[in-house]
Amino acid sequence: xxxxxxxxxxxxxxxxxxxxxxxxxxxxxxxxxxxxxxxxxxxxxxxxxxxxxxxxxxxxxxxxxxxxxxxxxxxxxxxxxxxxxxxxxxxxxxxxxxxxxxxxxxxxxxxxxxxxxxxxxxxxxxxxxxxxxxxxxxxxxxxxxxxxxxxxxxxxxxxxxxxxxxxxxxxxxxxxxxxxxxxxxxxxxxxxxxxxxxxxxxxxxxxxxxxxxxxxxxxxxxxxxxxxxxxxxxxxxxxxxxxxxxxxxxxxxxxxxxxxxxxxxxxxxxxxxxxxxxxxxxxxxxxxxxxxxxxxxxxxxxxxxxxxxxxxxxxxxxxxxxxxxxxxxxxxxxxxxxx
Numbered sequence: 001x002x003x004x005x006x007x008x009x010x011x012x013x014x015x016x017x018x019x020x021x022x023x024x025x026x027x028x029x030x031x032x033x034x035x036x037x038x039x040x041x042x043x044x045x046x047x048x049x050x051x052x053x054x055x056x057x058x059x060x061x062x063x064x065x066x067x068x069x070x071x072x073x074x075x076x077x078x079x080x081x082x083x084x085x086x087x088x089x090x091x092x093x094x095x096x097x098x099x100x101x102x103x104x105x106x107x108x109x110x111x112x113x114x115x116x117x118x119x120x121x122x123x124x125x126x127x128x129x130x131x132x133x134x135x136x137x138x139x140x141x142x143x144x145x146x147x148x149x150x151x152x153x154x155x156x157x158x159x160x161x162x163x164x165x166x167x168x169x170x171x172x173x174x175x176x177x178x179x180x181x182x183x184x185x186x187x188x189x190x191x192x193x194x195x196x197x198x199x200x201x202x203x204x205x206x207x208x209x210x211x212x213x214x215x216x217x218x219x220x221x222x223x224x225x226x227x228x229x230x231x232x233x234x235x236x237x238x239x240x241x242x243x244x245x246x247x248x249x250x251x252x253x254x255x256x257x258x259x260x261x262x263x264x265x266x267x268x269x270x271x272x273x274x275x276x277x278x279x280x281x282x283x284x285x286x287x288x289x290x291x292x293x294x295x296x297x298x299x300x301x302x303x304x305x306x307x308x309x310x311x312x313x314x315x316x317x318x319x320x321x322x323x324x325x326x327x328x329x330x331x332x333x334x335x336x337x338x339x
Contacts, residue, residue: 008040008071009330011323012080012119014106015045018099019091020304021314022125023053028316029323030077031059039327040071040078042119044106046088047081057312067118082109092310100131107142111149114295121296121326125319126304129172140172143290146297152336155292156193158265159275159301160201161282161321164258165265166274167194167291178270179213179226187234190267193291195243196335198264209254209263210235210247211273217248231269275301284317287325294337296329298322 013030016022023045030041031054043050043062051061065071065078088102104127113119124142132139139145147155159166169190170181191208198206210231211217214224221228231248238245249257251268255277258266268274278286279301286301300318308314 007038009036009038009121009327010040010042010071010119011121011123011326011330012042012044012110012113013323014103014110014122014124015043015050016125017103017128017131017304018046018049018088019094019096020126020128020306020309022103022127022304023050024057024309024312024314025300025316025319026125027054027057027059028314029319031057032316033320033323035076035323036327040076041323043077043079044110044113045079045081046102047079049088049090050079052090067113067116080109080113082106090310093306095128095131095134095306097131097135100128100135100137103127104132104135104137104139104145107145108149111146111295114297115150121298121330123319123322123326124297124299126300126302128304128306142288142297142299143171146290146293146295150293150295152292152294154189154193155290156190158194158197158289158291159278159282159286160289160325161278161286164255164278164281165194165198165201165203166255166268166278167197167265168268168271168274170270172271175270175272179224182213182226182230182269184230184234184237187231187267187269188237191234191238191243191245192241194265194267197289197291200329200332200335202332203264205261205264207244207246207263208265208267209249209258210245210267211251211254211269212248213269215250215252217250226269284315285321286318287322289325289329292336294334296326296334298326298329 062077062079213226218227288299290297
């Protein structure tokens, strides 16, 4: 899947919720950045709307494509519009259940195309979770939808940039539900997926830090027993499998230690525990990599940006980083491709 081998690396890019910044950052990342000559980009979304936005930014219109069609060497930017073939209104900054339904369909089609070999990697622009809910779509986010579409029960989110890698044990659930949702098996699975991902990423260091749930990692049970009853037993089991795991560690200091180079990755117990420090450091170049899937899927680490949608000021750096990582991983053996 590179220029030397004569094969194209076909990277599908879903444009996400059209009323957010997804189409904008997808177009900017693909057209304004320099990419290897062996890459071919297939935007997945509404062809008419995407062409209009491309023209607004002074980019050539992407040429139509569908799975199974060959890609000429001169064609690097294409668009696949899997339908339905209806007029779709563009209302920047607005939450529209119809736009959410389209975004979900583009994801479904992208996953199927990847699974069948028409694509080598999938990069997804942001979706609107509130729009999903209003459209009656049950998935709380991309991660859960992708896992269901690929038939996986074992999966996780990893947020990464060149300096820090973070996996969260629980994802899109209310904070009040975290303690009762957390189990030894969830923590152990998160550690296991992290260890497997570090190999896939080619990381030489493999030390994994595991956060406590409570302040000061529970202070020996003074501030909660989750560290004693759930997290520590999971860590012990991971160590019996010969994984270099450390913790539970206080979350208020472990990210500094990881940034210093003490750990290759951090397993956080809930969404904001891991993502708040990560995004403070890496909002412009962070990438979301889904672990446990038989496909390569990355995304930018930000949301739909409804507050700036339609203004042409969105930064495509995180999307470009997601594409860059997807292209690299597409040439490596996926540890979960045959599991």
